[in-house]
Amino acid sequence: MRVVIVGATGNVGTSLLDSLSDDDHEVVAVARRRPLRQLPHAEFVAADIVTADLVELFRGADAVVHLAWLIQPGRDASLTRRVNVDGSERLLEAAVEARVPLLVYASSVGAYSPGPKDRLVDESWPTEGIATSFYARHKAAVERLLDRLEREQPELRVVRMRPALIFKRSAATEIRRLFAGPLLPGVLLRRGLIPFVPDVARLRFQAAHSLDVGDAYRRAIVSGDARGAYNLAGDPPIGSSELTELFDAKPLRLPAALLRGAAALAYRSRLTPTEPGWVDMALSVPLMDSVRAREELGWVPKHSSIEALRELLEGLRAGADAPTPPLARGTTGPARVRELLTGVGGRP
Numbered sequence: 001m002r003v004v005i006v007g008a009t010g011n012v013g014t015s016l017l018d019s020l021s022d023d024d025h026e027v028v029a030v031a032r033r034r035p036l037r038q039l040p041h042a043e044f045v046a047a048d049i050v051t052a053d054l055v056e057l058f059r060g061a062d063a064v065v066h067l068a069w070l071i072q073p074g075r076d077a078s079l080t081r082r083v084n085v086d087g088s089e090r091l092l093e094a095a096v097e098a099r100v101p102l103l104v105y106a107s108s109v110g111a112y113s114p115g116p117k118d119r120l121v122d123e124s125w126p127t128e129g130i131a132t133s134f135y136a137r138h139k140a141a142v143e144r145l146l147d148r149l150e151r152e153q154p155e156l157r158v159v160r161m162r163p164a165l166i167f168k169r170s171a172a173t174e175i176r177r178l179f180a181g182p183l184l185p186g187v188l189l190r191r192g193l194i195p196f197v198p199d200v201a202r203l204r205f206q207a208a209h210s211l212d213v214g215d216a217y218r219r220a221i222v223s224g225d226a227r228g229a230y231n232l233a234g235d236p237p238i239g240s241s242e243l244t245e246l247f248d249a250k251p252l253r254l255p256a257a258l259l260r261g262a263a264a265l266a267y268r269s270r271l272t273p274t275e276p277g278w279v280d281m282a283l284s285v286p287l288m289d290s291v292r293a294r295e296e297l298g299w300v301p302k303h304s305s306i307e308a309l310r311e312l313l314e315g316l317r318a319g320a321d322a323p324t325p326p327l328a329r330g331t332t333g334p335a336r337v338r339e340l341l342t343g344v345g346g347r348p
Contacts, residue, residue: 002026002060003221006049006091007067008042009035009324011171012106012163015214016065017042023222030057031068036323036330049087054094063102063221064095071178074275077134084138085145092149096156104159104220105146107229109206111139111162115286117204117237122289123162123229130284133277159220163213163232164206164288167308170322171210172315173329181272182332182339186317192248199240199251200259202283206233209303209311219297226297231288234305242306246313256283270344 003020007013008029017039020027027042034046047057049068058064068091070083088105095103110133113126129140143160150158167175176184187193213232220226236242240251256279264276293299303311314320321329332339 001062001221002028003063003065004028004030004058004061005042005065005067006030006047006054007069007106008039008044009033010067010326011166011168011174011210012213012217013067014170014322014324014327015168015210016067016217017214018211019214019218020221023218028057028061031324031326033325035325036328049091050083054091055097058094058098058100061098061100063104064091064100065104065106065217065221066091067106069106071135072273074134074273080134081138085141088142089145092145096149096153100156102157102159102221103149104161104217105142107143107160107162108135108139109162109164109231109233109285109288110136110281111143112285112288114284117202117287119287120289121286123231123292125286130277130281133281134275135277136281136285157225157227159226160229161213161217161220161232162229162288163216164208164234164305166210166213167207167312168210169311169315169318169320171327172312173319173321173332174327175312176316177273177332177339179272179274179278181274181344183271183344184316186319189313189317191246194247194249196252197240197243197247197249198259199253200256200283202256203259204237204239204287205282206237206287207305207308208232208234208301209308212299212301212303212308215302216293216297216299219299223297230293230297230299231290232293232299233288233290234301234303234308236305237287238305238309246306246310273344 003025009031021041029042029044030047032048070080111127113128127143129136216232244251260279263279266272267275
């Protein structure tokens with residue numbers, strides 16, 4: 001198979017490349033910036049989904065995987081929408097014109113409307129997003145584009161992956177830069193050094209290891225009949241009790257409004273790049289049932305959600321990275337000075 005992966009050098013893209021490496025595929029890895037080293041088992045093509053000729057890039061492909069997405073700069077709403085929504089629309093149109101038979105899209109738990117935290121929901125839960133989160137609004141907007149695409153192009157097989165939070169050690173530098181910012185000292189994340197973790201009603205979330213997510217994408221590509229949406233989440237859901245055990249800390253009961261207020265203040269003060277809509281999304285999205293992926297794709301995660309989170313924390317403490325621009329420490333500059341000079345959350 002000829003597989004074109006758009007957004008191939010980030011957290012999930014590198015895991016998908018790793019997952020496909022044992023198969024006999026012709027893989028084209030597409031990203032805006034060239035990796036620091038040659039990608040194994042893949043041809044690299046530099047392209048931007050907003051401006052590149054995607055039709056020619058996709059001609060002859062048996063599958064296109066759409067992973068390209070901007071989380072930062074969260075302070076530039078026009079840029080993030082131009083890439084996330086308008087760029088996705090260009091990509092879908094190019095896939096149709098190039099007659100690609102399979103499109104695999106990286107949706108998210110963030111596409112879901114508010115839902116329960118005391119039970120699991122399947123893929124039929126509404127995908128209207130969370131109104132106060134630009135990330136969720138963009139994911140929901142692309143879901144609507146895919147709805148239209150499926151109505152108008154029934155011969156095109158469309159797969160929507162909806163993963164939980166995705167962690168691995170080598171993505172630690174990128175995740176810190178996108179969500180915590182340059183002021184977070186990794187040493188504070190050591191077990192026993194944080195005395196309290198927030199115990200907030202509805203602050204329960206799911207996680208999956210990036211390599212497990214990459215394996216799910218590979219299974220969707222090679223299955224021959226995968227179609228529709230698939231939730232991807234490891235077990236167990238993570239809440240206050242799991243966090244207190246992980247950090248050897250005590251739970252501190254807090255109202256949700258205080259947590260959101262603190263996030264909003266830190267964002268306005270440019271102490272972190274994370275706008276408060278991320279807190280709204282964390283408190284609102286439902287817990288997902290991954291039975292469909294397990295039954296139809298044969299997907300069995302090798303890592304628990306706790307193991308995935310623990311690996312990320314170890315990577316944050318060590319400053320772990322990988323030799324691609326989204327994941328590399330060099331992207332942040334010495335002592336993270338590049339993040340500070342360009343504004344926390346003020347650049348992609």
